[in-house]
Amino acid sequence: MDSLELTSDQKDVLREIGNIGAGNAATALSKLLNQKIEMKVPSVSIVNYDELVEVIGRPEETIVGLMFRIQGEAPGTACFLLKVEEAEYLVRKITNDPDFSLFDNNKENEIAISALHEIGNIVTGTYLTALSDFTKINMQPSVPYLGIDMVGAILIAGLMELSQVTDDAIIIDTEINQNDGSNEGMKGNFLLLPDPESLIKIFTALGIKYYE
Amino acid sequence: MNETSKVIKVGIADLNIVSAPNTIRTSGLGSCVGVVIYDSSKKIAGLSHVLLPDSHTTKQVNLNRFKYADTSIPYLVHLLIENGARKYALKAKMAGGAQMFQLSQASDVMRIGPRNIEAVEQKLQELQIPIMASDVGGNVGRTIEFNPEDCKLSIRKINQGVFFI
Numbered sequence: 001m002d003s004l005e006l007t008s009d010q011k012d013v014l015r016e017i018g019n020i021g022a023g024n025a026a027t028a029l030s031k032l033l034n035q036k037i038e039m040k041v042p043s044v045s046i047v048n049y050d051e052l053v054e055v056i057g058r059p060e061e062t063i064v065g066l067m068f069r070i071q072g073e074a075p076g077t078a079c080f081l082l083k084v085e086e087a088e089y090l091v092r093k094i095t096n097d098p099d100f101s102l103f104d105n106n107k108e109n110e111i112a113i114s115a116l117h118e119i120g121n122i123v124t125g126t127y128l129t130a131l132s133d134f135t136k137i138n139m140q141p142s143v144p145y146l147g148i149d150m151v152g153a154i155l156i157a158g159l160m161e162l163s164q165v166t167d168d169a170i171i172i173d174t175e176i177n178q179n180d181g182s183n184e185g186m187k188g189n190f191l192l193l194p195d196p197e198s199l200i201k202i203f204t205a206l207g208i209k210y211y212e
Numbered sequence: 213m214n215e216t217s218k219v220i221k222v223g224i225a226d227l228n229i230v231s232a233p234n235t236i237r238t239s240g241l242g243s244c245v246g247v248v249i250y251d252s253s254k255k256i257a258g259l260s261h262v263l264l265p266d267s268h269t270t271k272q273v274n275l276n277r278f279k280y281a282d283t284s285i286p287y288l289v290h291l292l293i294e295n296g297a298r299k300y301a302l303k304a305k306m307a308g309g310a311q312m313f314q315l316s317q318a319s320d321v322m323r324i325g326p327r328n329i330e331a332v333e334q335k336l337q338e339l340q341i342p343i344m345a346s347d348v349g350g351n352v353g354r355t356i357e358f359n360p361e362d363c364k365l366s367i368r369k370i371n372q373g374v375f376f377i
Contacts, residue, residue, distance in 0.1 A: 049224035049263075059240035060355045062370050067313065103371065145313035149370055152240020153353025156224060156263070157312035160243065160324050163263055167225070167276050 006170070011044045013208050014172050017131060018042030022174035022190045024130035025123040032122060033093050035178055042174040048167055052155060055173055056081055056189060059152035064102070066120030067158040069142040070128065074198035077158050078124050078141065079191040084148065086187055091115045102148060113146060120144040127190060135205040162195060169193050219357070220259075222246075225279040227260035227288050229295060230360060237357040241308035243325035245281070245332050245348065248305045248358045248365055249288055249341060251297035257360040258288045262308075264324065265331030281331035289339060302341045305365045305377060306332055307356050309348040325349065345377040 006014070019042055030037040045055075053059045064087040066080045082090065084102060091112045092100045102112050124141050132139045147154045162169055170193065177187040194202060203209070217233040224244065230236040232255035238246050241261070250257035260278070267280035277283035293299055309329035329348045336343055347354070347367050355368045364376045 050226075053224070053240065060353075060368070147312050149242065149312065150240040150353035150355065152224065153242025153244075153310065153312055156240070156244060157242045157324075160264075163225075163279070164269060167279070 006044070006046065009208055010203060013203065013206050014044045014170070015042050017134070017202070018044070018172040018174045018190070018192065020134050021127040021131045021172075021192065022176065025127040025190060026176045028126040029119075029123050029176070030178075032119065033090070033178070035093075037176055037178045040175040040177075042172055044170070044172050046168050046170055048169075049156065049159075049163075052159070052169055052171060053152045055171065055191075056155065057151045060150045062149065063151045063154060064116065065147045065149075065154035065158065066116065066124065067145040067147065067154070068120075068124050068128075069161070071140045071142060072132075072138040074135075074137045074139060074194060074201045075161075076192065076194035076198050077162065078127065078193070079155070079158055079189075080120050080124055081154075081189045081191065083187070087116060087148075088112075090119060094119065108148065117144050117146055120146070123190075127192075131192075135202055137201060137205050159193065162193060166196055170196075170199065222259050222261050224261055225263040225276060227258060227278050227284055227291075229256065229258040229288075229291055230358075231256040231295075232359075232361040235357055235359045237355070239355045241354045241356065242310055242312045243308070243328060245306055245308040245325075245328045246354070246356045247281075247285060247288070247332055247336075248356075249285075249292060249302055250304075250358070250360055250363055251292065251301045252303065252360075252363045253301065254297055255360045256292060256295060256297050257358055257363075258292045259356075259358060260284045260288045262328055262332060265327045281328060281335055285332065285335045286339065289341070302339075303363075304336050304341045304343045305345045305358070305363075306336075306343060307347045307354050307365065307367050307377070310350050310352055310354070312351060312353070347377055 026037045070076045172192040220236045222238040309325040311325045
């Protein structure tokens with residue numbers, strides 16, 4: 001498969017997938033933090049590498065990325081992306097330690113990293129379980145890969161499997177945010193990037209024709 | 213800095229060439245490798261943002277030759293010579309090829325950084341282009357910018373500032 005095109009029906013289905021997955025994940029995060037989390041309508045787009053990076057930010061902006069390979073019947077990649085301040089906010093909330101930072105003297109703080117892994121596990125696990133229940137397709141997340149680095153570097157590293165097959169990726173992007181009234185708050189992006197061959201399975205499972 | 217100089221940006225799996233006083237830049241190199249090939253006296257340089265090592269492993273029908281080390285580097289050399297560079301004078305500098313994720317069970321696909329470095333080095337050797345300097349490997353992303361005027365490659369990493377090779 002070289003170039004991808006989606007009909008509006010297919011886009012709707014993928015948007016619904018993002019809705020269900022991220023909705024459940026946002027609920028899990030909300031319970032974890034004991035705070036209200038809001039979610040935006042997911043966007044579905046077909047992008048090349050540079051555009052993919054632009055969805056999240058400037059290529060050299062620093063970001064915290066939790067990357068999962070989805071194994072099972074419909075392989076793909078899932079990411080949960082946070083800005084550094086937002087990841088710190090999240091870790092502070094969870095550890096109840098207001099002074100936590102991701103870096104101590106430029107070295108990664110192990111407890112913070114471990115907490116982020118765990119958060120990633122919970123939210124992505126929830127996302128995929130919801131998806132799996134909805135589509136009746138078996139999907140399992142790998143262990144989380146955590147990276148704190150430039151947007152371009154993180155995203156492309158997570159896309160290696162995909163990049164051998166195609167130059168375009170389908171992304172289902174859902175933004176969640178939380179605001180407790182103070183200036184702090186957090187905003188994150190869930191990205192789901194199905195491998196091209198998984199699309200056929202997802203569409204078939206949901207009764208949508210893949211080819212027109 | 214010359215006021216009229218421009219920065220040419222090279223995207224992911226892309227390449228371009230530049231001549232002084234302009235500079236050429238690519239951002240957010242992770243496991244990808246940025247290869248600069250230049251002719252110092254002609255003050256012309258090319259930059260390729262290599263994503264994958266080997267085009268033979270592709271499952272694509274229409275090959276994107278800018279994506280692979282073995283196809284993009286020869287094309288870059290061709291483009292440079294077409295624009296006035298001399299084959300025998302070409303030299304190279306490279307950066308990138310990090311391993312972004314620390315893995316317990318590193319699969320071949322995830323080891324892409326080191327494989328990219330290897331593939332680039334091999335191709336440059338084949339084309340008899342000497343590598344003058346490199347900053348490769350590790351586990352951090354890089355943004356690089358090359359100035360064909362002084363042939364310096366600036367490298368920026370997060371939390372580490374900028375240095376030149």
